[in-house]
Amino acid sequence: GEDVEQSLFLSVREGDSSVINCTYTDSSSTYLYWYKQEPGAGLQLLTYIFSNMDMKQDQRLTVLLNKKDKHLSLRIADTQTGDSAIYFCAESRSGGYNKLIFGAGTRLAVHP
Amino acid sequence: EAQVTQNPRYLITVTGKKLTVTCSQNMNHEYMSWYRQDPGLGLRQIYYSMNVEVTDKGDVPEGYKVSRKEKRNFPLILESPSPNQTSLYFCASSRSPGQSNEKLFFGSGTQLSVL
Numbered sequence: 384g385e386d387v388e389q390s391l392f393l394s395v396r397e398g399d400s401s402v403i404n405c406t407y408t409d410s411s412s413t414y415l416y417w418y419k420q421e422p423g424a425g426l427q428l429l430t431y432i433f434s435n436m437d438m439k440q441d442q443r444l445t446v447l448l449n450k451k452d453k454h455l456s457l458r459i460a461d462t463q464t465g466d467s468a469i470y471f472c473a474e475s476r477s478g479g480y481n482k483l484i485f486g487a488g489t490r491l492a493v494h495p
Numbered sequence: 496e497a498q499v500t501q502n503p504r505y506l507i508t509v510t511g512k513k514l515t516v517t518c519s520q521n522m523n524h525e526y527m528s529w530y531r532q533d534p535g536l537g538l539r540q541i542y543y544s545m546n547v548e549v550t551d552k553g554d555v556p557e558g559y560k561v562s563r564k565e566k567r568n569f570p571l572i573l574e575s576p577s578p579n580q581t582s583l584y585f586c587a588s589s590r591s592p593g594q595s596n597e598k599l600f601f602g603s604g605t606q607l608s609v610l
Binding site: 387391423424425426427428471482483485486487488 | 499530535536537538539540585587598599601602603604
């Protein structure tokens, strides 16, 4: 199938690390993305990883890719209230153009 | 400021009354696309356009039309809206669709309710 799957909710305490997980199905995907959607806004690209990498770090964000298991994760260190949002995992499928297949999104709630 | 602008932000209409949601980008992007977002389903692509006068169906095109007469504009048309088209709609654009790491820029969304 074409599914990209994510858990729907995650609740963390402020200052802790958050880990959002995603599984995808297409082993030929070239790039995998994490998008962030804040309330009432569109999606913003947070980070992406090329499929031949297994880790990418960008300030508080760490992306881990297990290509064998088709598993992608986003770790947010020192989670803040401003990180509360919906996080979407997406994979790109080649074949004429860059088609993105999105997961259903994980709602991250950060509490004091 | 580089942006994708959608209008209206909110729209309530009745079944069968034709409507258009506009989308405009000021970045000279070749690629534009429409998505709908529904709870538990993520974003699903409705239509996309690789360039002026070139449009193609996405995964859920039924009940929708698009046009790309100018590079900057990509309106979404619902000729006869039905309640199952109640959704949050996003327009997106990117410089070129050919590169897999090309960043997609999203509009702020249009919340449509069809009664």
